[in-house]
Amino acid sequence: MRAQVAVVGGGPVGMLVAAELAGYGVDTLVLEERAEISERPKATTLHARAVQSLARRGHLPDSAWHGAPGDFHFAGIHGLVITAPALEPDPILKCPQARLERLFEARARAAGARILRGHRVTGITQEEDGVRLTVEGPGGRAACRVAYLVGADGARSTVREQLGIGSDTSPATVSALVGLARLEDPGALEQGWLRTPRGWIVSKRTPGGETHIRTLDCAGAYEGRERPPTPQELCREVSRIAGRDVAMTGARWISRFSDFTRLARTYRAGRAFLVGDAAHLHFPIGGQGLSTGVLDALNLGWKLALAVRGEAGPRLLDSYGLERRPAAEGVIDNTRAQLALMRHGDDVDALRAVFTPLLAADRGSGRLGDMISAQGTVLPAYTDRPSPWEGRFLPNARLRTPAGETELTTLLRDGRPLLLLGGEQGARHEEEARPWAGTLRVVHAREAPDGAPDALLVRPDGYVAWSPGGGALGDALPAYFGDGARVPEPAAVSGDGHGRRFS
Structure with a gap:
């Protein structure tokens, strides 16, 4: 067997990685040990930033678009209200994990991914230009060679163990x-x-x-x-x-x-990457585990696809772990804090009594809500001279373009980075970006989104990659997308309308 990328593990996170990669035209193989999807009740919650990012990639069901605030809890204390900006989906999506797995699997298949169930990876060998796998399946033992490997195989990850990736752990106390x-x-x-x-x-x-x-x-x-x-x-x-x-x-x-925790010390080992529970594990309070894995998948997907296509800057793949590992560390910390509030004793009772009205007061600032929903995430600087907007998530907005009215979310669904231009400098920025015309989507808008600069480079996952006020666009583009090799324009895949592929 050969593929450009093998994804080991076919849960919702692994299937989402596969759907993303295949949607970019990457030859993707999923190896899943289970013969069928498990109906065992597991996660049921997706929080706002995961929902918003799925919407930008076209993975969100239309039924999720209501925008109503969500009532939630912190450490079992109810009254936490999670809101989202206007024009965004509901900030809390309740959906059984098995249903999400089916949805992402269908999208991966529609985009051309090969999914082999009943196949278990038993050996991994990294080489300079690829990874060799030993796979046990219904037909016996087989060899598989891929350019890159993604470990989405859960808390007891074979990929993590075979590659010798160490973890920071803390023992169970409950x-x-x-x-x-x-x-x-x-x-x-x-x-x-x-x-x-x-x-x-x-x-x-x-x-x-x-x-x-x-x-x-x-x-x-x-x-x-x-x-x-x-x-x-x-x-x-x-x-x-x-x-x-x-x-x-x-x-x-x-x-x-239990509250056993694990955080992989690195999310990348050569040509292999960890996502989801293979990379991080925490006490399951606050419904953050599945959302964190979804955001891993959407962060890695476009970067790895560009690397396979030869369009990634030299540091782009390293940025995956630099961005996602601190996010997981924050989730581990806040779940520990919640568990501390759930323990018993007079001191904890007093703390809960003090904390309960503070939770209600948080509705004004939204600090706790943004922490639980990951809407408070600002990515670390990637360019040498970042602007104040770099690393911020760009809220959805209605835009007037020469082709008519549209929304930011719609413009990102084909998976290309978006260069959104307005104002007098638009023509100059477009000329700077011309060598990357095959990678970028360039859109002129009559006005910028509320409060935003009149030029923005937006990543496929919705985060701002560049804006005026820092380094030049001509410096940021090669950092993200290499030397600007020309490639064919992207086209939508035929099929059920879900998958999209770069041809």
Whole structure:
């Protein structure tokens, strides 16, 4: 087997990487050990910055475009309101992980990615010009050679281990269970968040009449946590924390989790990259895990595609880890802070009493909401002389162009970096960018988005790459896109209309 890029792991993050790469015309192969998508309940939340970035790449269902504020929580304290700028989608999208996986897989296939289920990677060897893989599949052992490798294979990542990428870790200090069960008395367990002196229970009834249950005991980590939990253990734990018998039947999909954390020390090793849980793991509070992985995928996708196509600047691939690792570190820190507020004791009770009105007051500044939703993320400087706008996320805006009215989000859906020009200097900037005409999309607008300069270079993921007020555009373009080799103009892929490919 040969491909330009192999993605190991076919969960939602891996499938999104594949959809992005294939949409740029990259020959992409997905190797997934599971034979089919798991229906086990997992993540269900996508936060604002992930939703906004998916919208810019055309991956977001139209049903998500309402723009209403989202009510959320911090450490189980409700009242956190997450908002988004006008013309953006809802800041919180509730969608089962399995559904997202199906959506991204369909888009990857439509764009031309090859997806092999039931295939497990057992060996990885890096070479100067590529990566060799040993793969075990239904037909036996096979060899695979690729130019680049992406490890999206979860917390127990084979890619991370085979490449010897070290991690910063902290041990588990709490015990938690999750599972689905049918309560004999549906009223025996109130829906939502229940805090008692013995721990936490979070329950939510499903449309099928089952209850999705999570428990948390902050007294310490499990002993013998390698043992699989049983329905009896889930029932005992729920009853103990609730302080009354809670009878249940048909418990399934039961698993343990904890606050064990891992952060890979590097997101890149030669021609291999880590995304999602393979790169970072944290206590699952605040619904940030899936969103963080989605943003990994959308950050890496366009950069790796340009590298495969020979259009990337010399440092562009390194910027993936420099941008995404600090973001994951911030998520680990805020989930630790939330867990500290969920522990028990008089001191914590006093802290929660003080913190609760502060949470309500945050509606004015939005600081906590921006932290949880990743809307507070500003990327580190990439160019030598950055402008104040470089690294900021550009909100969606309506634009008047010679071709008619459009929106920023629409202009980014073909995957090309966007040079948005207005004002008197537009013609000069366009001439500077001419050697990169095959890479960039150049659009003239009659006026800039509110508060923005009249010239902006916008990355496919929506972040500003350059604006006036720093170095010259002629210096920024080669830093991002190399020497400006001319390539054919992009064209949309035929198929179901979802995938887009550069030809």
